[in-house]
Amino acid sequence: MPSIHDFTTWEPVLRLLRAANAESLAAPGGHVAGRIGPDGWSLPLRRRLPPPGRAAQVEDMQDEFEAVKRVQSALADAGADGIPFVAEISPSGRTMLHLLGPSPAVEAGIGPYPGSLILVEGSVPEPWRRLPEPAPGVVPAPSVDLASLERTLRERIPGAIGATEAEIAAAEARLGVALPDELKVLYRVTRARRGDWGGDYEAAERVFEAVGCELFSPDDLYIADAPSRPCPWEFAATAAVATPPDAAVQGLVGSPGWIAFADTGGGDRIAVDLTPGPRGHTGQIIVLDHEQNIGADLLADSLTDLVMNGRGEGRSGRRGDKPPVVARVNVGSLTSVQAAADAGLEVLSIGVWDGEPLSLAPVTGLPRLRTLTAYPGTLADPLEIAKLTGLEFLQLGPEEWRVLLDAGAVPRGLSAAAIEVRGNRHPLAIGAIANELLALWDRPPITPTVLEGHLGPAA
Structure with missing residues (x-):
């Protein structure tokens, strides 16, 4: 070939x-x-x-x-x-x-155009750096009942092969975290290895029905932290995380306290939550939607609750991608940059716009603004971007990038950038702009x- x-x-x-x-x-x-x-x-x-x-x-x-x-x-x-x-x-x-x-510094894009340019090696957007906040006073749910949990599981799946203490200890050593008692009880009853069922579909189905989900074996447990939910910079930088005071689950990308132990059967992961929100319980059961990059929903107050009462529909947690943290200015949303200005603003996205080009003056000096994306032709003066000193991600059209490059005004605090291409632009010209940006950070070019x-x- x-x-x-x-x-x-x-x-x-x-x-x-x-x-x-x-x-x-x-x-x-x-x-x-x-x-x-x-x-x-x-x-x-x-x-x-x-x-x-x-x-x-x-x-x-x-x-x-x-x-x-x-x-x-x-x-x-x-x-x-x-x-x-x-x-x-x-x-x-x-x-x-x-x-x-x-180039190792360029994410895959759409068609012939480059995706996001990683200007700082190894960098990730702010939501992927966010760790769980302490939640003083949270405790296990009253529904936790280790004896009832074990008895019920043994009644539902008689003859199941349980994990040994050595196997449980090996899983803990690999994960770097002690398994909660309810999860240990579960695996002492069944280690959920397909080979143990010997091709017996009914035996596998009994395990699913006993717990209400497709269990992972102890060898397949993993920490559902932020790196386990990768996302391209272009999309991740426009997301935000937030945990309201009444939240049961913290609004995170992932957590070192989320131990994924099962699948819903439809691709969503089920985890024990050891870092709950202010109104949650330690050891509650959450589900991570495979179509979402951020957050998790509460399934049950405990593993005992899940086994005894089923997983239900889940209680949805609020995401952080709403005003005032994330603001979208376009013909179908906010009608001015002024309307987006708020001390808590992290992400400003300016989309399709049929009015006069917009000034960024209303958001100058906002302490948390880290992401700006602007549709080509929507900015009155691209050089106003130089006053947005906290940006870590910037997405602009080719002409706007040209203005910043020619003026030596590309914000040097950026971790990543992207070129918004509309229409049939020559890919070599777009690649040349991308290489100019990469060169400012001494990153590998597109060759x-x-x-x-x-x-x-x-x-």
Whole structure:
């Protein structure tokens, strides 16, 4: 199989792109761009419609599948996650292909454009740095009953193989935390290893019904801390965490006191909470929604409660991504930057706007403002950003970044940045801006590899 840097690897994809984009390629500066990854691709192709009355079939896209598969195989051989590209194809078939090589300082983006630029190595957004607050006075729930819990579990799953004390101790040593007594009781009754059931589906189902969830074995327990819920900077930086005084669960990304021990069966993780909110109980049972990056919901006051009464629907905790902590100014939300100004403001997102460009003066000096994202063309004076001294993440359009770069006014306190691209902007120009920003922090640039070849005249 040709390598990812062999022109022949790309020829089938390039032929499809030329056929679908002949007019735009022939225009001055004409190019096509896209991205191919191991599990998907983004290519400007017009797919053939199936005959009336018939759904689309694999065969309708077979040439595209085969062309992309050739590149994906080369990616796999190179151990690469994905690759953006830009192709310039002349009417004669002469082709210049730019492969926009990966940089450890750049997250994957959409299509051919770079994602967030990690300006400070190893940095993570503020919500991912937040640790649980002490909650004085919290205690285990009155529902905790170790004897009843053990008796009920043994009645429901007779003959189950329990974990040994050595196995429990090994799990504690690996996690670096002592397991709560209720969890130890559970694993002394059943260690929930699939091999113990010997392919007996009914035995596995009894364990699920006994506890109300898909148990992990002691070997699979893990701490549901912030690193266990990774999120790209672009999205994580616009989130916020908050724990109201009446919250049972702390509004965190993760906690060193959340011990994940089960799954709902639908991808949500169930954990014992050893760092509850002000109105919670130590050892309460929470669920982490796999579609959410922040927070958890209360399922039961204790493991005893969960086993005896079932998990119910869960009691939803409030998230922190609401005003005044997070403010969105756009045609469908807040109508001015002034309306967003609040001492507690952490995230300001300026979206689609049909009025006069906006001034950032109302939010200058706010002590907690750490993230600003602004849709291209919405700022009256991008240089006002220099007065926002607490920013750790900034997302702007190419023109706004150009103003800051030319003035030497890019905030040096940033940990990450992103370029908001709208419309058909040339990826090489966007990559050049990204590299200028990376260079300010002496970070690895996006390095293009240029392949030249000839596709011959179009059919």
